[in-house]
Structures are given as structure tokens and as C-alpha cells.
Amino acid sequence: MLTHINIRNFAIVEQLDLDIPNKLTVVTGETGAGKSIMIDALGLALGNRADSGSVRHSADKAEILATFDVHNNPAARSWLQARDLDADHECILRRVIAADGRSRAYINGTPSPIQSLKELGEMLVSIHGQHEHQALLRRDTHRLLLDEFAGLNQQAKAVADAFRHWQTAQQAFEHFRDHAKEMQDRADLLRFQINELDELKPVAGELATLEAEHKKLSNVESLLSRGQQALTGLSEGDPSLVDQTHSVLHLLKDMLDEDPGLKEMTELVESARIQLDEAGTSLRHYLDSLDLDPEHYQTLDSRIAAYFHLGRKHRVDPQQLAELWHELQTELDAIDGGEEKLAKLEQAAEAARTAYLAAATKLSKGRAKEAKKLGKLITEKVQPLGMPGAEFQVDLQPLSTEQYSANGLETVEFIVRTNPGQPAKPLNKVASGGELSRISLAIQVACAAKTNVATLVFDEVDVGIGGGVAQIVGQLLRELGHHNQVMCVTHLPQVAAQGHTHLHVNKQTSKNQTHTDIAKLSQDEKVAEIARMLGGLKISEQTLAHARELIEESQA
Structure with missing residues (x-):
């Protein structure tokens, strides 16, 4: 559950530090005061998209920090432990948005990708917005809600993965089958090219060696002539350099007997004679x-x-013929055995189809079992909301083989009978705007009751209702708050009266700046706020009495 939220320089909030209690917390305030700002900030901490407009004017950055107790949330604990981010059953999500729109995210002090915040956030908080009833007109939403209610999300993901695997295997089989003639022609060409290279048997680095040896042999007569001249002068002539050096050395040795100072010079000449001998050899x-x-x-x-002929023919550097030879052989090996490979691809595609059908059939059975439960539960929730004769159903229609998809073997559609004796029809065919809002609320409450997420947030989901229906909505949310932590932004006094905790949003405007504050109301302050919501600017004793009555009824 959410235990604490700290907001700095976000929108029109300069500084906000709130402890969030358990059960039902209602948030109220004047229109335009910024009642949804705290929900928006929480959404950013959970990985929602951010932009520079999130940062308070004249501030260099906005910062949101949300603290959760995950002691009773095994899914979140497992996720954190798997990534070495667990910290004694506490989870702190931090989001920093710079004035230029760039943002950074942290999980328990560790820098983390925004996607990680989203993954973890889905295990911590479920946010229901005021415009969700529009999404109810889409069948995809119906399928997602049913799978969420039935606890089939993992099975649905497995079906989607199995479908993609099947399609990939099927496409590989069909591509190989449809291009068999092209591949055979390619194999014939490869064999011809490889046979040419087989005759040469190119070796990496060989051409450079051959060219060096060829160059030497091209000049062998010149090399022999000049080499013989050099050898004659060096050691085989008369006199040769070796002979002359030997004579000089003999003279120096005779002189050395008379002058020992010539020893170093004599040694140098002796070294030169030895090197000349070796050079001659x-x-x-x-x-x-x-x-x-x-x-x-x-x-x-x-x-x-x-080498050069085949290099020109294959349009490669002759030095690369050995590499080309290997590549062509590898490609031919991959093509050869076409019939055997085609059979294996067909078997793989059929196995993938069988696996998909098994997973999808299991999912279909789960959906069929839970669809009736969901329809019955939503009917129970929607009838007290001013629709006593309504009957809600989750209709599953099987698809043909050609229509099988990543979503399974059937379509999921919510249908409703608003009055007895009438046929059930899709929501967009029979429900008015007000009815759609109430049906949406009933669905959200029904699905929220089955969620594994500890914290549920309802952002003005009571738009379009009032009177006795509003009081029933408040009772539904209060009942939900006995099992989950619930936060509800509302403009209805009948809903606000049901709150276990009441937060009030107040916008203050000075000469150059606007501030929004959120404060926890005492019992007397709660009475005054509900009276304001009932009676407007002028609050009479009768209005206050009505407010007290609403609060007392909620606690009965």
C-alpha cells in the first residue's frame, strides 16, 4: 500500500508531504483547485510519460517520491528481489523531471529505466480515470477487463507468445516452400562457383607470398650478376675486402707489440674481418x-x-577468394537437403500451431468460466445505481480458424439489457452517456475487488451521477476500502461523506504566484467541506445538519 508521497515543484504544487492512510481516502476541493494533481504526480512516480510542463514555473526540476509498504504484496517483493532492489518490505519510487523535459527514475535509490517503474507500478497501484467509460466502447478493453478479473493475464500473454511463435514458424515454412525453385537455381550456381574455386584451392595470405617470389624470380639473372660482383669484391676477388682487411689486421698486431694503445683499434678491425667473412658466406x-x-x-x-581471374569474375579482391570460397560452401550447405529441411520446417510449424491451440483452448475455458461470474457481479453492482432492470453479460463468440489471433480463439464483448424484455445489445447500442458512466463504475468496482493490487485510485469516476445513486457509489467505494487502500477524487458530497479520511485541496493565488495545498480535515472541517459541496458559498445550519447526517449515515 501507498504510505507516503512527497511532491516538490510539480505543476502548481511547490511542496507537499503527505502520509496516506489505509481504507478509503477522499480528495475534494473547488473546481480548478487541482484535485487530480496528486494523482497525476503519483502516475509519474509509476512511470507515466513526463514533459517540461510538469515542472512548476521558475523551478529547474520537479521531484516526486512515493513510498510503499510491500509486506503483503508478494508479486512486488519477488520483482524487487529478482533485481536486487528489495529493502526490508519498503519500496521507494522517485521520479525527477528537469525543466527541459528529461527525467530520471529511481527504485529504492537505484537509477532505473522508466519501463521498470511501469512494470513495478502495475503491481502497486491501479488507477481508474474519469474517461475510462469511453474505453468501454472498444472490444479490446472488454477482453482485457475479463482477463484481469479472471486472473488470466499470464495465460493471455502465453497465448500471445505462442501465436507469434506459430506465425514465425509458419512463415519460415511457407517462405522455404514458395522459394524452393529459386533456392535450387541458387544451389546450382553455388556448385559451379565452388567447383571453380576448388580447382584453385585459395589459401588466405598465399597470393602475397606468390607475388613476392614471382618478383624475385623475374629478376634472377640480374640478381645473380650483381650478386656475383658483390661476392667477388667481398671475399672471392684478388685481392678481396676480406684479404685486405686481413693484411691490415696483421700490420696492426705487429704494431701492438710496440704500442699497447692500439689494442682497441686492433679489436675493431678484427671484428670487421669476422663480419666481412660472415657476409661473404x-x-x-x-x-x-x-x-x-x-x-x-x-x-x-x-x-x-x-587468382586475379577469379577475383575479377566474382568481383572481389583476389586476396579475399579464400574467404569467399568458405562463404559459398556455407551457403550451399544451408540450402542442400532442401526436402529434408522443408519437412522439418513443416513439422516445426505444426508443432507451434498445436502448442498455440492448447494454450488458447485453456484460456478460452478460463474465460468462459469467469465470464458468467463477471456478468453476474457487474449486474449486482449496476442495478443499485439507478438501473434496477439492467442485466449485464460477457458475450464470447468463437472465431473461425482464419481469424485466430494473439488474443485467442474468441471475441469478448460486454452486452447489456437495460430494461426487462429487451434483447441484450452492445454498450454503444443501448447505453446513454449517464448509463455508460454508471456501468463503467460498476465494472471498475467489480474488477477492483478481484485485483491483487493493494492500492486503488479512482479519479472522478462518479461524473454524471448524483442523488441516491451517488450515495450508493460512495457506499461501494467505502466497502472496497475495507479490503484495499482506496483513494477517490470526487466532487460529490454523498461520496465524500463515506471517506474514512478526507483530504482537502486548496488553491491560493498571490500577486505573482499560485500555490496548491492539500490538508487532512478534522471531523468539524469535514462537515464544513461537505456542507460547502452541498450548498455552495452560503452555508446554513440546515446545510451543516445535512452534511452531518450524510456522515452519520456512512458510519452506520
Whole structure:
């Protein structure tokens, strides 16, 4: 249940800090005072869309903090525990909206996506607005209400998931079947291309190696000629550099006997002689390795030409032929075995259809069982609301096979008989605006009684009713408040009198600013407020007496 709400710089509220009691809390105030502001702020804390208009004029941000006790809410506790957000049966939702419209959300102090607020919020609070009776004209709303009442939301989601899986599997089967000829033609082309590449057997990185070797062999005669000249001068000529260095070294060693200061120079020359010897040996090995075999050269030339030919043919860099060869083979492997694969796809589609029908049939049985209960309950709730002869039904009509959908095997439609002896018809065919408001309220109260959500909010759902009917509406909400925490924004004194707690919204306007305050009323203040709602600006003793009477009747 909601235990506390703190609002700062939201709309025309500068600062609001309220503890929210259990049972039925009514919220009243003058028209335009901002009675729904607290509900709007709570909606933002629960993940509703925000914009820059939410921020109080001249403020840089708005902030809403809602605290919930989830001790008796196992679904919310499990959700929090699964995400490591639980905090000793307390849940604090915080929403901060900047003046530029950007917002941030927090769950128990941890930054969280707005979608997470919505998921969790649906387990904490159910808000019923004054315009919900318009949604009653849509069949989708009827289905959702029945599933909510019957506790079938998870089954309905499973059916939707199964339907999507079936459709995906069916489309895969049909696509493969319808494109079998195209795929066979593609397979023939792939085999031809792969056979060409099989002859080459390209290897990643091979072309660069072949081109380097080809370049070397193309210049082998020049390399041999110049290499031999270098070898002659280095070590095989007469005299060679090695011979001359050896002679210089001999002279230096003779001089070293007479002058030890020449030792370092002698060592340098000795090192040079050794390196010249090694260079001569390496050059000889290099020249010996040069191959004048024209057959090998032709083999290299042909393989390089094959690389470039296939590269042009396949419109790829010759260096990428090895990768292309692998990709073509992979694609062919995926296409080959077409008949076997088609059979597997057909089996998968049929299995998915069977799974969908099983889940949808189970859902249909659950809907059929609960539809009668919901119709009977709404009838019981709506008859005292000035519609004594009304009879409400939830009509389920099976769909043809071609019409099966993610919503199941049937349509769900609310129909009503407003007077005895008349046929039951859809709501938009028989219900007037006032009747639709009362039917909407009866549905909301009936469905709220079955909800697992602890906190129920009704925002001016009593629009369009009055008199004795309004008093019955108040009694329904008060009865609901014995089992749930209920908050109701109302303009009817008959409803307000039923509240266990009464909050009053007051708008104050100064020279440059407008403020809205919400205060908990004492018993005497409650009498005065209900008298105002009954009699307008001038409150007489008779009006006050009437207000006391309404309050006493609510507590009887």
C-alpha cells in the first residue's frame, strides 16, 4: 500500500508531504483547485510519460517520491528481489523531471529505466480515470477487463507468445516452400562457383607470398650478376675486402707489440674481418639459392593469374577468394537437403500451431468460466445505481480458424439489457452517456475487488451521477476500502461523506504566484467541506445538519 508521497515543484504544487492512510481516502476541493494533481504526480512516480510542463514555473526540476509498504504484496517483493532492489518490505519510487523535459527514475535509490517503474507500478497501484467509460466502447478493453478479473493475464500473454511463435514458424515454412525453385537455381550456381574455386584451392595470405617470389624470380639473372660482383669484391676477388682487411689486421698486431694503445683499434678491425667473412658466406648461400627453373616460374605465374581471374569474375579482391570460397560452401550447405529441411520446417510449424491451440483452448475455458461470474457481479453492482432492470453479460463468440489471433480463439464483448424484455445489445447500442458512466463504475468496482493490487485510485469516476445513486457509489467505494487502500477524487458530497479520511485541496493565488495545498480535515472541517459541496458559498445550519447526517449515515 501507498504510505507516503512527497511532491516538490510539480505543476502548481511547490511542496507537499503527505502520509496516506489505509481504507478509503477522499480528495475534494473547488473546481480548478487541482484535485487530480496528486494523482497525476503519483502516475509519474509509476512511470507515466513526463514533459517540461510538469515542472512548476521558475523551478529547474520537479521531484516526486512515493513510498510503499510491500509486506503483503508478494508479486512486488519477488520483482524487487529478482533485481536486487528489495529493502526490508519498503519500496521507494522517485521520479525527477528537469525543466527541459528529461527525467530520471529511481527504485529504492537505484537509477532505473522508466519501463521498470511501469512494470513495478502495475503491481502497486491501479488507477481508474474519469474517461475510462469511453474505453468501454472498444472490444479490446472488454477482453482485457475479463482477463484481469479472471486472473488470466499470464495465460493471455502465453497465448500471445505462442501465436507469434506459430506465425514465425509458419512463415519460415511457407517462405522455404514458395522459394524452393529459386533456392535450387541458387544451389546450382553455388556448385559451379565452388567447383571453380576448388580447382584453385585459395589459401588466405598465399597470393602475397606468390607475388613476392614471382618478383624475385623475374629478376634472377640480374640478381645473380650483381650478386656475383658483390661476392667477388667481398671475399672471392684478388685481392678481396676480406684479404685486405686481413693484411691490415696483421700490420696492426705487429704494431701492438710496440704500442699497447692500439689494442682497441686492433679489436675493431678484427671484428670487421669476422663480419666481412660472415657476409661473404651469407651472400654465397643466397646466390646458390637462386633458381633459374623456368617451369617453377611458369607455375607461379599461372597461379597468380588464376587468382586475379577469379577475383575479377566474382568481383572481389583476389586476396579475399579464400574467404569467399568458405562463404559459398556455407551457403550451399544451408540450402542442400532442401526436402529434408522443408519437412522439418513443416513439422516445426505444426508443432507451434498445436502448442498455440492448447494454450488458447485453456484460456478460452478460463474465460468462459469467469465470464458468467463477471456478468453476474457487474449486474449486482449496476442495478443499485439507478438501473434496477439492467442485466449485464460477457458475450464470447468463437472465431473461425482464419481469424485466430494473439488474443485467442474468441471475441469478448460486454452486452447489456437495460430494461426487462429487451434483447441484450452492445454498450454503444443501448447505453446513454449517464448509463455508460454508471456501468463503467460498476465494472471498475467489480474488477477492483478481484485485483491483487493493494492500492486503488479512482479519479472522478462518479461524473454524471448524483442523488441516491451517488450515495450508493460512495457506499461501494467505502466497502472496497475495507479490503484495499482506496483513494477517490470526487466532487460529490454523498461520496465524500463515506471517506474514512478526507483530504482537502486548496488553491491560493498571490500577486505573482499560485500555490496548491492539500490538508487532512478534522471531523468539524469535514462537515464544513461537505456542507460547502452541498450548498455552495452560503452555508446554513440546515446545510451543516445535512452534511452531518450524510456522515452519520456512512458510519452506520
